[in-house]
Amino acid sequence: MDNAEAVPVRETEHRGLALEQSPLGVGVTETARRELSEHSVVEIVKAEAAERLDAAAQLTAPAHAHRTARLRAEAAVLLHFLDDTSPA
Numbered sequence: 001m002d003n004a005e006a007v008p009v010r011e012t013e014h015r016g017l018a019l020e021q022s023p024l025g026v027g028v029t030e031t032a033r034r035e036l037s038e039h040s041v042v043e044i045v046k047a048e049a050a051e052r053l054d055a056a057a058q059l060t061a062p063a064h065a066h067r068t069a070r071l072r073a074e075a076a077v078l079l080h081f082l083d084d085t086s087p088a
Helices: 038-058 062-085
Strands: none
Touching: 038 062
């Protein structure tokens, strides 16, 4: 969620500034983070769970059984989180 809330940094914003013109000091790189809607959070969690299930499906060799089980368990936790937050 932290990455999704991050505000994109424009590469050219401080490019070409001389050192003495660069912003310095405590908090100069701080900016307000984006607030995600509940729908956005649900979509991110669903995407993370799907990513884990897809990765688990691709690991078919017996040597990867432990990793596959872990990925499926992580996806289950994420999906359980969504079940707990749905309105009754």
